[in-house]
Amino acid sequence: MKKAQIGVNSYEIDQEQDQFLLNGQPFNFDLAQSGDGDLHFLVNHKSYQTKVLSVNKEEKTVNVKVNNTPYTVSVKDNLDLLLAKLGMESVGQSGEKDVKAPMPGLILDVLVAKGQEVKKGDHLLILEAMKMENVIKCPSDGVISELFAVKGESVEKGKILLSL
Template identity: 80%
Template structure:
């Protein structure tokens, strides 16, 4: 089962072999892809021209235009639904986390300090690797709980650089 949220409306979608069920009711659809990435759906004999604008894999959202009207669709799969049922929906989301070196390199600059609040996407460190400067950004909103790397330090891939 999958759940899709569009505005205040929630849709439950299930597939049982060749049959699709939407909110407990069977439905039929046909899909055609055009060369420019647009999709054309025929759902229960109603036509929908759809264009995917953007996909955010981290937040599991898709911005689409359906018949030229924009929508943001939030999608939950079986794992998301199971985690929510177990009260663990925040697993893998923002919260206490470690920021690790994505590759071996040299810490050129530490741009934050312990106790500092950061927002998702804020610059945390500059890591030189393969003669290129790489900005390490915050994966989530939070507070710097610990710095584990210093300016001038050589680090290996996977070393914890700081904790949020």
């Protein structure tokens, strides 16, 4: 399932076999790509000319024009929804000095060293949790001032892994 937010309106998009569901209801549409970022949708016999203006993968937003009206669409996938459900949607936001474990798990690898300069989005370490490998990314530019995570160590949610 994915969740899209357009202004104050929220939409849940899911797929069951060969059918799409929009807010739990069957949703039939026809889509044609007509050029660089141009899409043409036909929904319930109504035409929508859409142009993708920009995509921000980090913030998971898409700026589009639909019939010449601009919209910003925020998209959340299954992982984003799970993190929100677990109360961890703000993990790794900019400005934090400590990077904490978002969930209990096992440190599989530490990818940085004390004193190393890092940039926002750099991979810091790999945490195995719920049988999945999770890459913990740097929340902001900085220098690793302390490294508390040790390869092979089990950590609890909220444990400080490193400081910038």
